[in-house]
Amino acid sequence: MEDNLEQELIEMLIETCRVAGPIPTDLSLDAPLIGPDSPFGLDSLDAVEVVVAVQRTFNVRIESTESSRQVLQSLRTLADYIRRNRV
Amino acid sequence: MNPAFPHRQTAHCESGVIANLLTYHGLPLSEAMAFGIGGGLFFGYLPFIRINGLPLTTFRTTPGGIFNRVTKRLGIGVTSSTFKDQSRAMAELDLLLRMGIPVGMQTGVYWLPYFPPALRFHFNAHNLIAYGKEGDNYLISDPVIGEPVVCAAADLVRARFAQGALAPKGKMYCITAVPKNIDLAPAIREGIREVCRVMVSVPFPLIGTWGIRYLANQVERWPARLGEKRAILYLGNLIRMQEEIGTGGAGFRFIFAAFLQESAAVLGNSNFLEMSQRMTGIGDVWREFALAGARHCKGRAEQSGDFTDLARILRRCAELENGFFRELSSLVRKP
Structure with missing residues (x-):
């Protein structure tokens, strides 16, 4: 990708959700973002923070039929969604 | 096949x-x-x-x-x-x-x-x-x-x-x-009328905007009544019901806003578009509640975010929805 969105998102997640543990250096963009297999250790309550942070940082809303479950599957799906929807 | x-x-x-x-x-x-x-x-x-x-x-x-x-x-x-x-x-x-x-x-x-x-x-x-x-x-x-x-x-x-x-x-x-010719307009009006009725006109304290106010009063009392640990468990559960699987966000408020937006085109009435935007705004207040609550559950709350603040946001949701559904009810009755 020409932009640095995925890296920006990683930094946003770490800051917003105060991720304490080390993030794997070989982090897969397809790793689950939320749930027990999340490399960030995020759960469904963190998902609320992520949705709001994306709206505030990128002016992109995640709502309604654009299921947040689908968008928040992985870093890749989240980044793709932001690229498609930001003005 | x-x-x-x-x-x-x-x-x-x-x-x-x-x-x-x-x-x-x-x-x-x-x-x-x-x-x-x-x-x-x-x-x-x-x-x-x-x-x-x-x-x-x-x-x-x-x-x-x-x-x-x-x-x-x-x-x-x-x-x-x-x-x-x-x-x-x-x-x-x-x-x-x-x-x-x-x-x-x-x-x-x-x-x-x-x-x-x-x-x-x-x-x-x-x-x-x-x-x-x-x-x-x-x-x-x-x-x-x-x-x-x-x-x-x-x-x-x-x-x-x-x-x-x-x-x-x-x-x-x-x-x-499936009937060949379906007019969505009467069905849309019926759906809206029903939601308005249950949200503001049913005199039962646990449902509609009365229920939101009742919940706000309960939320405020949870820490004293249940202890901090169990109060956080209750709060986390409430937020999950509102934001998690299947709601489309903000306890279905964003889906309802999308419905009003589509309805404006079907009914040929731009007032429903304005109501859709207002509903999205109300959904944002619900989400503000979820955000403050999630931060409290996670121990990330800063100045605001205690149970009294959370109750205040819920009362604001009730107040906004009370005005909203009364207005929507009037709007849908007009020919």
Whole structure:
């Protein structure tokens, strides 16, 4: 990708959700973002923070039929969604 | 031969199944439109009903209610059956599938193998569609999953006959007739009128905007009454009900806003577009509540975010929705 969105998102997640543990250096963009297999250790309550942070940082809303479950599957799906929807 | 089925992922299973079934039968309908016509929006704080030991807060109408009202209001023909005998339930399903008829079913999520283990929970009112069968596997359009999936017969039996609250008892349903010419406008008006009625006109303290205010008072008292640890458990549960699987966000408020937006075009009345924008704004206040609550649960709250602040946000939601639904009620009565 020409932009640095995925890296920006990683930094946003770490800051917003105060991720304490080390993030794997070989982090897969397809790793689950939320749930027990999340490399960030995020759960469904963190998902609320992520949705709001994306709206505030990128002016992109995640709502309604654009299921947040689908968008928040992985870093890749989240980044793709932001690229498609930001003005 | 299995029919091609127009699978679409949706936020909420029941409105998604209706929308997808009607679209298959030649009436393209969005999830939001199905949700709105079915009068899906609701609020109820029902502490005497416990799910996993925690009080029930619901942001939508009762399971099955949306389907019943959409089909009735649009004049759609449906058949629905429940079963005691598992073999008969599967034989009836196979018969309909052989006739090329997609079949909606109520199931228990926990037994559906294509759900990631982390997302399986004991909820027995999950709707999905079987649209074909290959060998011993059913072709499934589950509206909360991105793509069509397959489900082995043995697993589907377990899901259809899951035990416990809201046990599906093999319930299945299909569409038998769709009128050629459907006027959505009267159905939209009925759906809106119903939501307005339950939100502001039913004098029962646990539902509608009264219920939101009642919940606010309870939330404020939770730490003193339950202790901080259990209060946080209650709060986390409330936020999950509002924001998690199937709500589309903000306790269905964003889906309802999308419904009003579509309705503005159908009714030819831009006032509904303005109401849609207002509903989105109210959804944002609900989300503000969820955000403050999630931060409190996670120990990330800063200056604001204690239970008194959270109650204040809920009272604001009640106040905004009270004004909103009274105005919407007046608007929908105008010709």
